[in-house]
Amino acid sequence: MITSQPDATGHFGPYGGRFVPEVLMTPLDELERAYLEARRDPAFQAELADLLKNFAGRPTPLYYAKRLTEQLGGAKIYIKREDLLHTGAHKINNCLGQALLSRKMGKKRIIAETGAGQHGVASATVCALFGLECIVYMGEEDMRRQRLNVFRMRLLGAKVVAVTNGSRTLKDAVSEALRDWVTNVHSTYYLLGSALGPHPYPVMVRDFHRVIGEETRAEFLKREGRLPDSIFCCVGGGSNAIGMFHSFIGDENVKLIGVEAGGRSEKLGDHAARFSGGSPGALQGAYSYVLQDSDGQISLTHSISAGLDYALVGPEHAWLHDRHRAEYVACSDMKALAAAQRLARTEGIIPALESAHAVAEAIERAPEEPGKLFIVNLSGRGDKDTDIYRENLPELDDPI
Numbered sequence: 001m002i003t004s005q006p007d008a009t010g011h012f013g014p015y016g017g018r019f020v021p022e023v024l025m026t027p028l029d030e031l032e033r034a035y036l037e038a039r040r041d042p043a044f045q046a047e048l049a050d051l052l053k054n055f056a057g058r059p060t061p062l063y064y065a066k067r068l069t070e071q072l073g074g075a076k077i078y079i080k081r082e083d084l085l086h087t088g089a090h091k092i093n094n095c096l097g098q099a100l101l102s103r104k105m106g107k108k109r110i111i112a113e114t115g116a117g118q119h120g121v122a123s124a125t126v127c128a129l130f131g132l133e134c135i136v137y138m139g140e141e142d143m144r145r146q147r148l149n150v151f152r153m154r155l156l157g158a159k160v161v162a163v164t165n166g167s168r169t170l171k172d173a174v175s176e177a178l179r180d181w182v183t184n185v186h187s188t189y190y191l192l193g194s195a196l197g198p199h200p201y202p203v204m205v206r207d208f209h210r211v212i213g214e215e216t217r218a219e220f221l222k223r224e225g226r227l228p229d230s231i232f233c234c235v236g237g238g239s240n241a242i243g244m245f246h247s248f249i250g251d252e253n254v255k256l257i258g259v260e261a262g263g264r265s266e267k268l269g270d271h272a273a274r275f276s277g278g279s280p281g282a283l284q285g286a287y288s289y290v291l292q293d294s295d296g297q298i299s300l301t302h303s304i305s306a307g308l309d310y311a312l313v314g315p316e317h318a319w320l321h322d323r324h325r326a327e328y329v330a331c332s333d334m335k336a337l338a339a340a341q342r343l344a345r346t347e348g349i350i351p352a353l354e355s356a357h358a359v360a361e362a363i364e365r366a367p368e369e370p371g372k373l374f375i376v377n378l379s380g381r382g383d384k385d386t387d388i389y390r391e392n393l394p395e396l397d398d399p400i
Contacts, residue, residue: 004246004249004316004319004320004325005203006199006202006203006316009199010198010199010200010202010203011199011315012202012315012316012318012319013318013319013322013323014280014287015280015286015287015288015315015316015318015319016199016202016286016287016288016315016316017198017199017286017287017315018198018199018285018286019198019282019284019285019286019287020178020198020285021182023182023185024178024181024182024185024198027181027185028198028199028200030105031101031105031200031204032199032200034101034104034105035101035200035204037104038100038101038104039207044100044104047100048096048097048100051096051100052093052096052211055086055096055129056085056086056092056093056096057084057085057086058085058093058211058215059215059219060080060081060082060084060085060212060215061080061081061084062078062079062080062081062215062216062219062220062223062375063078063079063080063081063347064076064077064078064079064223065077065078065079065343065346065347065376067346067347068342068343068346068347068363069366071346072363072366072367073366073367073370074365074366074367074368074369074370074372075229075230075362075365075366075369075370075371075372075373075374076372076373076374077362077366077374077375077376078220078223078228078373078374078375078376079347079349079375079376079377079378080212080215080216080244080375080376080377080378081378082212082240082377082378082379082380083349083351083352083355083378083379083380083381084381086125087118087121087122087125088118088121088352088380088381088383088384089118089122089352089379089380089381090209090212090239090240090243090377090379090380091118091119091121091122091193091239091380092122092125092126093208093209093211093212093243094119094122094193094205094208094209094239095119095122095123095125095126095191095193096126096208097204097207097208098126098189098191098192098204098208099126099127099129099130099132099191101189102132102189102191103130103132105189107187107188107189108132108133108187109132109133109135109184109187109188109189110123110127110132110133110134110135110188110189110191111134111135111136111137111177111180111181111184111188111189111190111191112134112135112136112137112177112190112191112192112193113136113137113138113170113173113174113176113177113192113193114136114137114138114142114149114170114173114193115138115139115142115169115170115173115236115306115307115309115310116142116146116149116305116306116307116352116354116380116384117138117142117146117148117149117150117152117153117306117384118149118307118352118380118384119193119194120136120138120149120150120153120158120160120193121149121152121153121156122193123136123153123158123191123193124136124152124153124156124157124158125156127156127157127158128156128157134153134156134157134158134159135158135159135161135180136153136158136159136160136161137161137163137173137174137176137177137180138150138160138161138162138163138173139162139163139166139167139168139169139170139172139173140162140163140164140168141167141168141169142168142169142170142173142306142309143160143162145306145387145388146306146384146387147387148383148384148386148387149384161176163175163176167300167301169301169306169309169310170236170306170307170309170310171283171284171298171301171310171311171312174197174284175284177190177192178190178284178285192205193205193237193239194236194237194238194239194310194314195209195237195238195239195242195314195316195317196237196238196284196285196286196288196310196312196313196314196315197284197285197286198285198286199286201285202286202314202315202316203316205239205242206239206242206243206246206316208243209239209240209242209243209244210243210246210247211243212240212243212244212377213243213244213245213246213247213248214247216231216244216247216375216377217247217248220373220375224373226373227248227251227253227254228254228373228374228375229253229254229255229369229372229373229374230254230255230257230362230365230369230372230373230374230375231244231245231248231254231255231256231257231374231375231376231377232257232259232358232359232361232362232374232375232376232377233245233256233257233258233259233358233376233377233379234258234259234260234305234307234308234354234355234356234357234358234377234379235258235259235260235308235313235317235328236260236261236272236305236307236308236309236310236313236354237310237312237313237314238258238313238314238316238317239314240377240379241258241317241377242314242316242317244375244377245258245320245326249320249325252325255327256320256325256326256327257326257327257328257329257361258317258326258327258328258329259328259329259330259331259357259358259360259361260272260273260274260275260276260308260313260328260329260330260331260357261273261301261302261303261304261305261308261309261330261331261333261357262330262331262332262333262335263301263302263303263304263332263333264302264332264333268291268293268299269299269300269301269302270302271301271302271303271330272291272301272302272303272308272309272310272311273330274288274289274290274291274311274312274313275289275313275321275328276328276329276330277291278290278291278292278311278313279292280318281296281312283298283311283312284312286312286314286315287315288312288313288314288315288317288318289312289313289317289318289321290311290312290313291311291312292311298311299311303333304333304336304337304353304388304392305336305352305353305354305356305357305385305388307352307353307354307380308354308357329361331357331360331361333392335357335360335364336353336356336357336359336360337353337356337389337392337393338360339351339356339357339359339360339363340353340356340359340382340389341393342359342363343356343359344382349378349381350381350382350383351378351380351381351382352378352379352380352381352382352384352385353382353385353388353389354379354380355376355377355378355379355380356382358376358377358378358379359376359378362374362376
């Protein structure tokens, strides 16, 4: 049976590890020790469980999409409603866990990066809850695309720092956050938002999101009396997907399907599909699949969804890919838009554009698999994407 745990150096097979300046090795060791202690500490785990239930709103429902299922005429589709969590996405799970960890370590200055803004909002939210200083790095282009989330972060008391270099998206925000951490390492906790970066972040973020898959597994067995046939998750860095997948990795009859951003085309720079267009390499602390040119220079990326617009995928996903335990496909911008509209009009649920990529793949496969059971992880809701929806669906925005 396949299991998925890193070795002592934080490697999943060849992937992961620590590719960082020497100045960060000691704080990463300190973070790993603190996390391993917290994982064994009943009081820490009890406080986190209480916050997940009474502050974040767990457990989230597993919803049967009856009308969508009937329209497609094939597989039966369930939706895991992470979009109903406080702040509007799965990101709050990890942020609550890491905020408790920062408090345990005595770090009162929190830095974070964000692409779609949901991790930034969740970081600002937990900092407000615990009375911590919060600085969020965000690419200028993502700030334009996600103005509502920028306002929400500021309303919660966070300082949002615009990153104006490079592609002005998530990769550049991570770079700026790492520079800040190097400079202020003794007073600052880096609240990394996805299952990537240097060890122990990939496994730590995964573990804080494991609750998604654990809830889903228990509820699905209760509802259907067996496990699902296929599970669909969008994959940027990969936190929502690995949180869902982890509880099912040993169940080899359950297909795990990660959906990357196919963007505008298959041309390098027009998408963020690391498995179909990338190759192994190191970026921002980890070794994994990354989009790069023939000289090893990191490529620009594109996705209609800011949260999938990243050049590297989390190392555990790279390992699952190479072991053929999970399948990774790409979904274009246009297919994601169409899937979002269909879900909105059949089920009354407007998904985040990231999640719409997973919805699109389930919609495409369902008619060909009658009698099968599907789960789609709806990692976030679409409120944050209203301006992008309006830009791309002008026929719906006629004021007359």
